[in-house]
Amino acid sequence: xxxxxxxxxxxxxxxxxxxxxxxxxxxxxxxxxxxxxxxxxxxxxxxxxxxxxxxxxxxxxxxxxxxxxxxxxxxxxxxxxxxxxxxxxxxxxxxxxxxxxxxxxxxxxxxxxxxxxxxxxxxxxxxxxxxxxxxxxxxxxxxxxxxxxxxxxxxxxxxxxxxxxxxxxxxxxxx
Numbered sequence: 001x002x003x004x005x006x007x008x009x010x011x012x013x014x015x016x017x018x019x020x021x022x023x024x025x026x027x028x029x030x031x032x033x034x035x036x037x038x039x040x041x042x043x044x045x046x047x048x049x050x051x052x053x054x055x056x057x058x059x060x061x062x063x064x065x066x067x068x069x070x071x072x073x074x075x076x077x078x079x080x081x082x083x084x085x086x087x088x089x090x091x092x093x094x095x096x097x098x099x100x101x102x103x104x105x106x107x108x109x110x111x112x113x114x115x116x117x118x119x120x121x122x123x124x125x126x127x128x129x130x131x132x133x134x135x136x137x138x139x140x141x142x143x144x145x146x147x148x149x150x151x152x153x154x155x156x157x158x159x160x161x162x163x164x165x166x167x168x169x170x171x172x173x174x175x
Contacts, residue, residue, distance in 0.1 A: 006031040014043060018089050021068050040068065042157065059119065061146050061156030080111055115149030119158065136164045
């Protein structure tokens with residue numbers, strides 16, 4: 001295995017358009033190559049820490065030809081919250097729904113009254129996040145490609161979290 005050490009310089013500016021969403025512009029220089037960056041981006045992608053050891057799923061996506069979206073499921077048995085970025089900020093709607101076809105490659109979310117959302121993982125990182133004395137949350141996060149209905153495509157970021165089991169405890173629900 002070989003590795004090469006290069007000088008890097010990153011100059012990026014995030015210009016917020018609405019709470020948690022905006023434009024990312026600037027340059028990234030790796031060695032002699034300079035890459036211009038001009039894209040949409042999310043800030044505060046991480047799920048709220050106030051939820052402690054809660055189970056949850058968050059998906060943030062920028063879809064071509066549609067407003068950005070945020071999809072949250074705070075925990076098992078709870079409604080999904082679908083938020084689309086409108087002119088007055090994030091417009092939230094609650095939906096009953098379920099995850100199906102869950103695999104390491106991706107999953108499909110079916111929300112009542114909406115076309116299926118197909119999520120394909122591009123990267124996956126697993127880590128442990130502290131949640132108080134002797135408590136930890138297993139977090140899986142990464143980048144995804146999405147297809148919603150018959151034509152909306154885009155990319156985004158996901159985070160799934162579940163508390164680690166205590167010795168002798170019943171296993172937590174998957175979602």
